[in-house]
Amino acid sequence: MALVEVRGLKKAFKKGGETVTPLAGVDLDIHQGDFVSMMGPSGTGKSTLLNAVAGIDPPDAGTITVAGTEITAMSRTKLADWRAAHLGYIFQTHNLVPVLTAYENVELPTLLASLSRTQRRERVELALEAVGLTDRADHLPKQLSGGQEQRVGIARAIVMNPTLVVADEPTGSLDAATSEQIQTLLVRLNEELGMTLLMVTHDAAVANLAGRRLRLDGGQIVELPAKSNARPASPSPAGGALAA
Numbered sequence: 544m545a546l547v548e549v550r551g552l553k554k555a556f557k558k559g560g561e562t563v564t565p566l567a568g569v570d571l572d573i574h575q576g577d578f579v580s581m582m583g584p585s586g587t588g589k590s591t592l593l594n595a596v597a598g599i600d601p602p603d604a605g606t607i608t609v610a611g612t613e614i615t616a617m618s619r620t621k622l623a624d625w626r627a628a629h630l631g632y633i634f635q636t637h638n639l640v641p642v643l644t645a646y647e648n649v650e651l652p653t654l655l656a657s658l659s660r661t662q663r664r665e666r667v668e669l670a671l672e673a674v675g676l677t678d679r680a681d682h683l684p685k686q687l688s689g690g691q692e693q694r695v696g697i698a699r700a701i702v703m704n705p706t707l708v709v710a711d712e713p714t715g716s717l718d719a720a721t722s723e724q725i726q727t728l729l730v731r732l733n734e735e736l737g738m739t740l741l742m743v744t745h746d747a748a749v750a751n752l753a754g755r756r757l758r759l760d761g762g763q764i765v766e767l768p769a770k771s772n773a774r775p776a777s778p779s780p781a782g783g784a785l786a787a
């Protein structure tokens with residue numbers, strides 16, 4: 544059984560007098576340890592699919608099952624609890640709370656879980672270490688570079704050792720050098736920490752980091768052939784250092 548099973552997913556929006564149908568019966572399997580990228584024309588529905596899989600925006604029809612739990616059958620309240628425990632979301636812009644330090648921003652998701660102070664501290668320290676920012680823990684977002692802010696956002700996404708990490712244009716607002724740092728980090732999350740990643744990007748080079756590349760167009764998913772220079776699928780077990 545795949546880690547994520549999407550079946551017959553449909554979503555339409557009314558725009559003016561028209562109906563747009565970004566998802567017209569999408570089927571998709573994502574396996575444990577996959578790094579999957581998704582490209583496609585602007586406005587085609589990539590974020591709509593990502594947000595459905597993330598349990599943020601429910602579909603009109605179809606089912607999404609993650610690690611055996613059908614999230615499309617959950618109430619809004621249960622879904623919020625599920626997201627807190629199982630989902631990491633990496634945004635295009637980091638969305639850090641400006642008055643909190645890097646440490647406190649990463650700590651936020653842990654406050655929703657029943658963890659002791661020591662367990663919380665261990666998780667936050669591991670996540671900051673994973674993104675190479677241990678020495679910036681006490682800095683406010685305005686004291687960090689754009690790349691460091693994005694790394695804090697990534698640490699916050701992985702601090703609960705999520706079942707699935709989704710990323711919507713994670714390098715979209717970064718300069719080329721900073722984008723490369725974040726690309727390296729995404730590959731490490733997958734290869735070294737065994738995280739399962741679903742990433743939307745407009746950048747073909749970033750999409751090519753992934754072991755599997757998808758294209759969403761006309762409401763359907765197309766699996767692109769593996770690139771000859773693509774990295775092999777990661778064999779590493781889920782959890783890695785953050786599993787503690």
Ligand SMILES: Nc1ncnc2c1ncn2[C@@H]1O[C@H](COP(=O)(O)OP(=O)(O)OP(=O)(O)O)[C@@H](O)[C@H]1O
Nearest residue numbers: 556557558563565584585586587588589590591592
């Ligand atoms: N809440 C909404 N209400 C109405 N229409 C919406 C809503 N959300 C998305 N849409 C429409 O659905 C379509 C798909 O949007 P979506 O943001 O998923 O595309 P995308 O592929 O992620 O685009 P981009 O690459 O530009 O980010 C677009 O036509 C968009 O305008």
